[in-house]
Amino acid sequence: MGKYLVGNHIRRLRFDHNEMTQQQLADKVGVTRQTIVALEKGNYSPSLELAFRIAHAFNLPLEEVFFYGENTKK
Numbered sequence: 001m002g003k004y005l006v007g008n009h010i011r012r013l014r015f016d017h018n019e020m021t022q023q024q025l026a027d028k029v030g031v032t033r034q035t036i037v038a039l040e041k042g043n044y045s046p047s048l049e050l051a052f053r054i055a056h057a058f059n060l061p062l063e064e065v066f067f068y069g070e071n072t073k074k
Contacts, residue, residue: 006045008066010036013058029053 014020022036029050038044039054046054046066055065 004068005042006066006068007042008039008054010054010065011040013060013065017058025054025057028057 010025014022014025022040023033026033026036030053031050035044039046051062051066055062058065
């Protein structure tokens, strides 16, 4: 069984929402810009609460922002 990861579409969604900056998203959801950077790079998996706050910021269901799948990176 391979390793699974939580991925996201945050970077693309920011640009689809009037080129929202990382800082603007961070302010909207109550975290630091560094947290958004780490999320976008895949270095950090958010808490369930933060994941919902981010989805809400984009006015999207959770599964359109985050996904869970097998890590195919070697």
